[in-house]
Amino acid sequence: MGPYLRGGQDLKPTAAAATPQLLRRVNAQSVLGFIRNTDVATGTELMSRTGLTRASVIAVCEDLIRRGWIRELDTRDEEQAPGPRKGRPARRFELNTRAGFVLGIDIGAATTTAAVADLRGTVIGRASGSFRATDIPAEERIDVVDRACRRALAAAGTGPEKVLAVSAGIAAPVDRDGNVLASQHFWSLFDVGLRTALKELHGWTVLLENDANLAALGERWRGSGAGVDDLVVLLAGERLGAGVMESGRLLHGRGGAAGEMGYLDLVEGVGSSDGIASLARQWSAAGGGPASGGEASARRVFEDAAAGDPGALAILDRISERMARVIASVASFINPEQVVIGGAVAESAAALLPAITALLPRFTATPPRVTVSPLGDSIVTMGAVRRALDYVEANALELALPPG
Amino acid sequence: MGPYLRGGQDLKPTAAAATPQLLRRVNAQSVLGFIRNTDVATGTELMSRTGLTRASVIAVCEDLIRRGWIRELDTRDEEQAPGPRKGRPARRFELNTRAGFVLGIDIGAATTTAAVADLRGTVIGRASGSFRATDIPAEERIDVVDRACRRALAAAGTGPEKVLAVSAGIAAPVDRDGNVLASQHFWSLFDVGLRTALKELHGWTVLLENDANLAALGERWRGSGAGVDDLVVLLAGERLGAGVMESGRLLHGRGGAAGEMGYLDLVEGVGSSDGIASLARQWSAAGGGPASGGEASARRVFEDAAAGDPGALAILDRISERMARVIASVASFINPEQVVIGGAVAESAAALLPAITALLPRFTATPPRVTVSPLGDSIVTMGAVRRALDYVEANALELALPPG
DNA sequence: GCAATATATTTAGCTTGTATCTAAATTATC
């Protein structure tokens, strides 16, 4: 900058200047974004989708090849082009799906699961681990998580150096910068420990998120909320949390406690959020989840109800109304298009959907569509994978791909 | 595009290609953005703030001068530069504050107010109008609004052709595209009528918003929530609505009904949202607002309470607890940094702040800061002005400024 | 083999940037 600024006040630029290189970055992102969502792309397709001229498209593609993100298919060994192919054959480009991988981790109270996915989001490795107890020290918990990651990578046939981004979900408020509130003593300790451990061991930077928020990402990506921009996911199992997407963005609030549902203590006919959580636990233990033994009893309640047993019907009615009140209170404040029930209770909740849906208009003027998550146990890991991919996609041109 | 695309599928570009002109747009926005927030700017200042070189800064400034957004101060008639000014005098640029104006409109049940502001947001004209009754036809209501706009413009010493953007707030859900839900028969009729009328009469395009949402914008701009990114404004007067900002963005939800607070019907110890609204109405009529007569009684309640009268204290306690429950239920779901009480009840609410603040921790684990709006009656118009300015600032380089 | 067709490549030119050098205007100093 020369001597010009010496005399001025010590001012930092508010934003970086837009130089011609920015154009390439923008256009490369747009080309790469299209290639990500297609099988193979020709130059002509890319021209029409991006609005660029052929010269620019080719320049961008050669850039992306040099950086390792895409690959050119040279010989026409695959003769699967559909239409009548006249004219000079087009150069064909495809995503280098295995140029790197992402890691999505679900860290629960009792177990943890890590999933490895390629750049298209296909999960190619998965591993779980159990915690000896819920009150083990943070280090032990971190070690179990690390081991699950290693095993998932091994199952995927790849290694830590190929990991481009890591996202982890925990059952605690996490703000939008990925920090756990200091008041959450255990989790904030765990947070710092996890970050430093994975950084030192593998060089990874962890994107931490609340588990219900990740569930919302996952559900919108590959669940029943596909493509819905205003979506709430109720993650009910060990505890009850909500992941809220508004206009396609996750809500965090000041300290990451958005969607924490503590206010349910105040809602009539619901009981405390602890009460809901314990209800969910019982329910899950009785048949919704893999917990011990009681599967028969939950099934029996449904069977008895189907047979017209008044007691069983009353139980289901009470549960339905509680759920309806919870959904209604969320829905009338956030006005989502859809509410998805996920977590351990999801399976059981499916049977109650008609009753819940029928009750909603009594409690809210803006009843959302209500569905049950089809993602099962993997709802949080799916969201974590999506979160990590989002990061990779947003920063593709800044990330250096691992060699090989 | 030539013959290239003829053979391809009929695909539209997903995004516009980034051409060199984009650079100028980005850099011009950045320069203009800085000039907007300063009194006069020199080339050197702009260089340091934008990171551009002098040549680019000058080119951009001359562009902006040609388009009418800024102006160069030629002679140094104003010797108000602070430091020791050595060296060759700098060219000085300033915002052409009166290159155009924005119009912010508050459309209430009984009255409407229009405010005219210059490009720095300084309100330079204001006018109100009353509706003959609350159930008058949409056309009549539109006519009253139009007349208020004309008078506000006249008071500002300008005309309709100088208006760059118009924002209006109504007490109904409005989605993020500015549309009123069709189920809101009256308002959706009014909406369409207002748009077409103002378009035909003056060529304006109206940005419609929910009034509480505008209140949130206003409060964050020039109220007690200045600069707070996670902010909830409770607009309590004729009715009760919440404007929610999360991460600096307004929440709308699918149909614009986010923040509608219908769920309060379900919250224990609050009563229905109608009940809250009527409470607010009584309260306001008794002294919070400009309504007839009863000011003495509200003042008397406060005076009696100050004197230790148990009946008066009980009334205030009940109101405080209701407010605390409302705020807590919002706060524990959204987790805002701050909640602002605005609208007609604001004045009275100020006296209850300590009680409300003290009660909050009983109802929520994440109690926000609670304040009372200092904006009074103009909270919605202020937000409408901000909304219109946001539009102008985002689209400055696409807007053609009126000549003169 | 030759026309038709679709794609690839090359070349020239435009816009917008940066970097660097020289000129101008003002204050401070002797």
Add this chain to the structure above:
DNA sequence: GATAATTTAGATACAAGCTAAATATATTGC
């Protein structure tokens, strides 16, 4: 009052990236 120091202005050279248009190439169909 001339001269040096300082700060900004303006001009020139050049690089990145895009478009547009002309030319070259590979494949299919007759």
